[in-house]
Amino acid sequence: MIRVEGVTKKYPARLAVDRISFSVDPGEIVGFLGPNGAGKTTTMRMLAGYLPMTSGRISVAGYDVSIDPQEVRRRIGYLPESCPLYPEMRVDEYLYFRAELKGVKLSARKSRVSEVKEQCGLEEVGKRIIGQLSKGFRQRVGLADSLVHDPDLLILDEPTVGLDPNQIRQVRSLVKDLAKRHTILLSTHILPEVEAICERILILNAGQIVAADTVDNLRRELHMGMRVDMEIRAPAEALLEQLSTLPGLEVRRTEEMPEGWIHLELDTKGEDMRETLFELAVEKGWPLRELVEREHSLEDTFLKVTKNTEVTL
Amino acid sequence: MSTFFCLLKKELRSCFLSPVAFIIIFFFWVLLGLNFWWMLVQLADGELLQEATQQIFGGLISFSLLVIIPLLTMRLFAEERKLGTLESLLTTPLTPGSLVLAKFTGALLFYLLLWLPVVVYLGILHHLAPDGVVGFPDFGAMRAGFLGVVLVGALYLSVGLLMSSITSNQIVAAISGFSILAIMFFSTLFMAYTAPNPMVQTLGRYFSPFAHLLDFSRGIVDSRILMLYLSYTAWFLFATVKVIESKRT
Numbered sequence: 001m002i003r004v005e006g007v008t009k010k011y012p013a014r015l016a017v018d019r020i021s022f023s024v025d026p027g028e029i030v031g032f033l034g035p036n037g038a039g040k041t042t043t044m045r046m047l048a049g050y051l052p053m054t055s056g057r058i059s060v061a062g063y064d065v066s067i068d069p070q071e072v073r074r075r076i077g078y079l080p081e082s083c084p085l086y087p088e089m090r091v092d093e094y095l096y097f098r099a100e101l102k103g104v105k106l107s108a109r110k111s112r113v114s115e116v117k118e119q120c121g122l123e124e125v126g127k128r129i130i131g132q133l134s135k136g137f138r139q140r141v142g143l144a145d146s147l148v149h150d151p152d153l154l155i156l157d158e159p160t161v162g163l164d165p166n167q168i169r170q171v172r173s174l175v176k177d178l179a180k181r182h183t184i185l186l187s188t189h190i191l192p193e194v195e196a197i198c199e200r201i202l203i204l205n206a207g208q209i210v211a212a213d214t215v216d217n218l219r220r221e222l223h224m225g226m227r228v229d230m231e232i233r234a235p236a237e238a239l240l241e242q243l244s245t246l247p248g249l250e251v252r253r254t255e256e257m258p259e260g261w262i263h264l265e266l267d268t269k270g271e272d273m274r275e276t277l278f279e280l281a282v283e284k285g286w287p288l289r290e291l292v293e294r295e296h297s298l299e300d301t302f303l304k305v306t307k308n309t310e311v312t313l
Numbered sequence: 314m315s316t317f318f319c320l321l322k323k324e325l326r327s328c329f330l331s332p333v334a335f336i337i338i339f340f341f342w343v344l345l346g347l348n349f350w351w352m353l354v355q356l357a358d359g360e361l362l363q364e365a366t367q368q369i370f371g372g373l374i375s376f377s378l379l380v381i382i383p384l385l386t387m388r389l390f391a392e393e394r395k396l397g398t399l400e401s402l403l404t405t406p407l408t409p410g411s412l413v414l415a416k417f418t419g420a421l422l423f424y425l426l427l428w429l430p431v432v433v434y435l436g437i438l439h440h441l442a443p444d445g446v447v448g449f450p451d452f453g454a455m456r457a458g459f460l461g462v463v464l465v466g467a468l469y470l471s472v473g474l475l476m477s478s479i480t481s482n483q484i485v486a487a488i489s490g491f492s493i494l495a496i497m498f499f500s501t502l503f504m505a506y507t508a509p510n511p512m513v514q515t516l517g518r519y520f521s522p523f524a525h526l527l528d529f530s531r532g533i534v535d536s537r538i539l540m541l542y543l544s545y546t547a548w549f550l551f552a553t554v555k556v557i558e559s560k561r562t
């Protein structure tokens with residue numbers, strides 16, 4: 001659906017996007033992740049044909065963005081980052097205007113508008129003035145607009161930014177719902193969001209793609225070992241001394257708890273070390289009340305790849 | 314073509330949703346009214362018919378256009394930039410050319426509305442004219458005068474549109490538009506009427522909107538002047554399209 005080949009975008013003062021290449025297949029839901037200023041918005045604007053690229057090639061649905069921008073725009077629904085709307089217009093007015101602009105035929109316009117209003121939960125606010133709507137509703141109007149011409153591809157730039165937790169949940173479930181019928185590329189700097197919505201992730205840092213894989217693989221590949229949480233009652237110094245003798249084990253954090261209990265977070269490399277830890281506790285006669293494997297969060301992956309751009313996958 | 318009409322409809326609608334439009338209408342109609350009243354006073358004092366009726370389209374009223382038109386056009390692109398809606402517009406299948414043309418046409422239609430009271434005034438003049446007086450008011454001259462204000466207005470609007478397209482600040486758009494129009498207007502005005510050198514005077518007359526409006530109001534339609542305005546307007550619109558195409562952030 002999208003093919004990006006060696007695309008570079010130079011601004012007068014800086015290199016925003018540096019020779020990135022990726023592709024998105026039809027039906028996929030791909031998350032574009034990266035810290036602020038990594039080049040997400042610039043890339044999406046180039047995809048939507050809004051910004052010209054300095055070099056490289058982008059094709060969407062088989063059309064080259066630089067050669068057939070009109071054809072490309074006909075096939076994408078683009079929600080810009082700030083969700084720009086006309087504050088003086090009414091919701092219905094705006095959606096009809098956008099539908100007409102995007103070439104939705106007069107005969108289909110009414111049904112399309114009411115369909116996207118239903119999808120985005122806007123039935124109640126059709127007659128309201130956009131400027132008086134809450135941020136959450138405005139975001140939904142923006143989403144409805146990007147959907148109104150029934151595009152094959154949705155490009156959503158930070159669709160949940162500035163929403164309250166409840167609205168974020170609603171927008172996420174809406175996006176997940178849309179994924180059944182559309183290919184979606186969405187950008188965010190919020191990790192749980194991609195974990196919750198996306199199948200595949202592209203991590204962008206300083207204008208380059210530093211990681212690209214499925215959510216599960218990214219979690220796994222960057223962490224060969226596992227994380228173990230342990231709660232034990234032992235003299236702190238003796239415990240740390242004993243732990244330091246174990247190979248492949250690293251103490252990440254310790255926390256003193258009441259009544260002599262200690263909470264430890266351990267990183268292990270390679271094999272499961274829970275048994276060894278249990279045996280250590282038995283040998284020393286230290287009571288042990290918790291020993292669990294924790295899943296690595298994507299956050300670790302993210303921090304790792306964006307801090308150190310040399311990481312290769 | 315269909316996107317053009319869609320955009321034009323939106324332009325006209327949002328034009329009347331902003332209070333600026335009504336403030337402009339109010340002040341311009343007051344000015345037109347005063348202008349008409351002054352003309353009637355002069356007629357009552359025995360001024361020549363041709364001299365007096367020139368004031369409907371030319372004369373003092375032409376100064377006000379320098380202020381009115383930048384206020385009319387300042388919003389058009391600057392607001393779209395500020396709101397970010399330029400991005401959502403330009404990521405739909407429309408072409409920048411149709412967008413510029415729609416905004417220009419919308420502004421031009423609003424500008425025509427500003428001149429609407431003149432129709433009423435002409436009706437009044439016609440009613441006042443004693444029976445048997447031929448050529449009062451001179452509808453031919455009035456039509457030419459109207460053509461003149463449309464041409465001058467179109468040029469001014471295209472300048473204002475260009476100024477609005479380069480900034481996201483409406484005040485900047487209005488002031489720079491006004492500055493350019495004022496320089497254009499006053500430099501040619503002084504050249505045409507106060508320059509000691511007759512060559513400079515002639516040159517000034519070729520380019521002075523003030524002189525042109527008076528000429529048009531006398532019923533003189535000079536095709537060279539017509540082409541001058543049309544080509545300038547086209548050039549400024551073209552420049553606006555280029556700005557919209559290239560200046561995206």
